[in-house]
Amino acid sequence: MNRVLINPEQYSQHWKKESEFLEFHGIYQLLSKMTPSGNVLEFGCGIGKGIRYLSIGHNVLSLDSNPYLVDEANRYLDSVGASRKIHKCDFFELTADDKRVIREFKPKVIVGWFIGSHGVDIFKHTQEEPNDITKSKLYREKIEDIVVSPDVCLASVEYVHLVNRGGRVVGFTEAELFNDTKEDYDTYVFESIGFEVFEVKNIDWPREGSEFQYAQAHNPNLAKGEVVPTIISIIAKRVK
Numbered sequence: 245m246n247r248v249l250i251n252p253e254q255y256s257q258h259w260k261k262e263s264e265f266l267e268f269h270g271i272y273q274l275l276s277k278m279t280p281s282g283n284v285l286e287f288g289c290g291i292g293k294g295i296r297y298l299s300i301g302h303n304v305l306s307l308d309s310n311p312y313l314v315d316e317a318n319r320y321l322d323s324v325g326a327s328r329k330i331h332k333c334d335f336f337e338l339t340a341d342d343k344r345v346i347r348e349f350k351p352k353v354i355v356g357w358f359i360g361s362h363g364v365d366i367f368k369h370t371q372e373e374p375n376d377i378t379k380s381k382l383y384r385e386k387i388e389d390i391v392v393s394p395d396v397c398l399a400s401v402e403y404v405h406l407v408n409r410g411g412r413v414v415g416f417t418e419a420e421l422f423n424d425t426k427e428d429y430d431t432y433v434f435e436s437i438g439f440e441v442f443e444v445k446n447i448d449w450p451r452e453g454s455e456f457q458y459a460q461a462h463n464p465n466l467a468k469g470e471v472v473p474t475i476i477s478i479i480a481k482r483v484k
């Protein structure tokens with residue numbers, strides 16, 4: 245069967261609507277206040293909503309490969325009078341010049357909020373995974389691996405702030421959520437590079453009125469039970 249995958253332009257329009265929706269609900273405003281201070285390297289500018297709110301308290305450099313989203317971000321940031329530094333590159337194919345731009349910026353914080361992409365990108369990088377829903381999760385995990393790789397997570401980096409869409413198990417306390425997420429992320433992402441999760445926040449994920457369809461893959465490393473849609477903010481800091 246021939247699949248029709250969402251292309252970069254279609255994805256940019258989907259993400260524009262969703263990020264306007266998230267902004268309407270105050271999500272970017274809230275997340276940017278949680279981000280530790282210092283130079284912020286953003287993985288994925290989307291339409292620039294993260295840049296707008298992060299740049300109120302931070303110097304921001306954003307990386308993105310989707311030309312439609314970069315154009316949307318420039319238009320949007322012009323319309324609100326916000327300055328920006330957006331560098332076009334593909335996270336999976338960082339060139340010597342891309343790495344130089346990152347090094348010269350001296351990031352103190354890396355943010356990866358709502359990591360995802362259009363179908364063409366996701367299928368290209370997750371060919372080993374047959375399940376469509378799990379592909380999005382695998383794509384995000386591969387980018388998380390790039391975020392903590394030595395060319396990106398330089399000695400200047402002290403914090404990594406990841407934000408994911410997912411599910412919260414009903415009845416789970418904040419402490420249980422923290423312990424489960426910390427164990428999962430410390431084991432699979434942070435421990436090997438000397439970082440440790442120190443803050444996990446659950447934010448209600450307003451879905452009513454949203455047209456954006458998320459493929460939500462269950463994380464087998466987390467507890468089982470009835471789940472409600474949640475935005476999970478995870479901040480790790482360097483401990484070694």
Ligand SMILES: C[S@@+](CC[C@H](N)C(=O)[O-])C[C@H]1O[C@@H](n2cnc3c(N)ncnc32)[C@H](O)[C@@H]1O
Nearest residue numbers: 288289290308309310313334335357358360361
């Ligand atoms: C879901 S959007 C989130 C954007 C932004 N972080 C926000 O919170 O609004 C994901 C962004 O990451 C970018 N992206 C995804 N995969 C990428 C890759 N391999 N290289 C560069 N940018 C990528 C997409 O183009 C998109 O702008």
